[in-house]
Amino acid sequence: MSTDCDVLIAGAGPAGAALACALAPLPLRVWLVDAAPPPAPGQPDRRALALGLGSQRILQGLGVWSALAPQAAPIARLEVTEKGWPGVTRMAAADVRAPALGWVVGDLVLQRALLARVAETAVMCRAAAVTALAPRAGALGVTLTGPDGDTAVSTRLLVAADGSDSTVCRLAGLPRRARQIQDSVLLAQLSTDRPHAGTAHERFAASGPMALLPGAGAGDYTLVWTLPHERADDLAALPTQHLTPIAQEAFGWRAGKFLGLSNPRSVRLAESWLVQATGERVLAIGNAANTLHPIAAQGFNLGLRDVAEVAGLLAAAVAGEADPGAASLLAAYQRARQADWRQLRQVTGWLPRLFENPAPPLAGARGLGLAALDLLAPVKRRLMTRAMGLGGAQNRLQRGSWP
Ligand SMILES: Cc1cc2nc3c(=O)[nH]c(=O)nc-3n(C[C@H](O)[C@H](O)[C@H](O)COP(=O)(O)OP(=O)(O)OC[C@H]3O[C@@H](n4cnc5c(N)ncnc54)[C@H](O)[C@@H]3O)c2cc1C
Known part of the structure; x- marks a missing residue:
């Protein structure tokens, strides 16, 4: 036909x-x-x-x-x-x-x-x-x-x-x-004081797995942080000056000092x-x-x-x-x-x-x-x-x- x-x-x-x-x-x-x-x-x-x-x-x-x-x-x-x-x-x-x-x-x-x-x-x-x-x-x-x-x-x-x-x-x-699944991800842009030289991190932290994907700027990453739904929503709602030290504490210092996070948002996973x-x-x-x-x-x-x-x-x-x-x-x-x-x-x-x-x-x-x-x-x-x-x-x- x-x-x-x-x-x-x-x-x-x-x-x-x-x-x-x-x-x-x-x-x-x-x-x-x-x-x-x-x-x-x-x-x-x-x-x-x-x-x-x-x-x-x-x-x-x-x-x-x-x-x-x-x-x-x-x-x-x-x-x-x-x-x-x-x-x-x-x-x-x-x-x-x-x-x-x-x-x-x-x-x-x-x-x-x-x-x-x-x-x-x-x-x-x-x-x-x-x-x-x-x-x-x-x-x-x-x-x-x-x-x-x-x-x-x-x-x-x-x-x-x-x-x-x-x-x-x-x-x-x-x-x-x-x-x-009970997971959401918290996504945010992150700037650090250390050049990443193209290094991506997958870090298993007590709060949940955290990935840092290198971005265009020398110390810039995208943060992808897997968390339970409510924790992700709560963290995304925080002022970024409060969220930055929490993320640093969770990740540690392997990628340097976290200078600031921007545009945090929580995404439910399916x-x-x-x-x-x-x-x-x-x-x-x-x-x-x-x-x-x-x-x-x-x-x-x-x-x-x-x-x-x-x-x-x-x-x-x-x-x-x-x-x-x-x-x-x-x-x-x-x-x-x-x-x-x-x-x-x-x-x-x-x-x-x-x-x-x-x-x-x-x-x-x-x-x-x-x-x-x-x-x-x-x-x-x-x-x-x-x-x-x-x-x-x-x-x-x-x-x-x-x-
Ligand atoms: C937080 C997060 C991080 C991710 N990171 C990565 C990563 O690092 N690497 C990676 O490979 N993947 C990653 N992914 C997965 C990736 O985003 C998806 O696999 C990809 O976007 C899927 O594309 P898609 O075209 O299949 O579907 P979609 O992007 O959902 O597109 C579907 C399209 O269909 C249209 N549509 C819906 N219904 C109809 C209809 N009835 N008729 C016609 N059109 C219709 C919609 O409007 C839409 O445009 C990630 C996902 C998430 C949630």
Whole structure:
């Protein structure tokens, strides 16, 4: 049957916009729709994203890295420590002969760069929400609700890139599981008196894990502090001159003296994932498929690997003149992605809990573990490679060459 488009991407957040960039060079009619307007110029970022070297290569392949690079702060090394205990694991880009372990960019800086790239292509962008689905022979009927009311369109493949509370997944009947967590994160900009020289910190403190992501200025970081909901809300409401010494006390002096915190805000965390990320002519990517605890800074990195997989499968389908919504393609996507999803869900599930018990025998053992890991170069290199998004087979887009 005739259809309006081959691939309809619901959600123009970073995952959906990245997929639109990836599909643009392929001979496919691609639509990108979003229920909300794009971020306005100058709108402040909601969070800083740490992107691994693997993600940087994908963004390079999509033609957006050159626009992002001037606004991205490199992570040259990472130190993992537990406050009050001597053990430390250090990971450095030089250990894996890489230019950086990753880069830190603002989420809206990233989304704007991706959407600017999409605007240079033939991808059709519309301000509309997906509000209903109706399977048809050889296609999927989709209702788009926008400022001018409802429009019925048909597509051969619908991609759910509509975030954690995905309407598309709900409409498609994809079963979702959730883990109840009591964590929020306190986010703030932090300036210190010591140049970070590209060092990121993951510090397990008694109050909760604290990450410092290096920023553009020599002593500037983004603080990501995992705390119980109420504690995060209370701290975010404090005047910053009171909050700064509390954060210093919790983190210690490993990154120097905290000169000041600004723009503290508390964000409630949720964790959920799809048991099956594909349905009839539907597949899910990014947060719609997996919403993770940000402790390992991996959510969008994982979503970009979804993008790379979908792009690779669709490029092969186009080359073989196959249906982009074929059941075999959807099955191949689920098969290819499920191990990566499962492993990261496990890591982000146990990591926040691992350092919860401050009692000496356990805390001492963890300190020894961090010190031992620092000495075990091959194990450390394997962990680093995975965290940078370079583990497993890499397709063309993951190698930075596309299409
Ligand atoms: C505090 C915090 C820190 C983080 N740090 C990191 C990090 O350091 N590194 C990292 O890799 N990840 C990190 N993440 C995760 C990262 O932010 C997410 O993985 C990423 O933003 C998800 O992008 P997305 O495009 O999948 O979803 P979203 O950004 O949620 O986009 C979904 C889009 O879909 C649209 N939409 C919704 N419903 C519909 C509909 N019915 N029809 C059409 N459109 C619709 C929405 O308007 C939105 O634009 C962090 C997350 C948090 C909370």
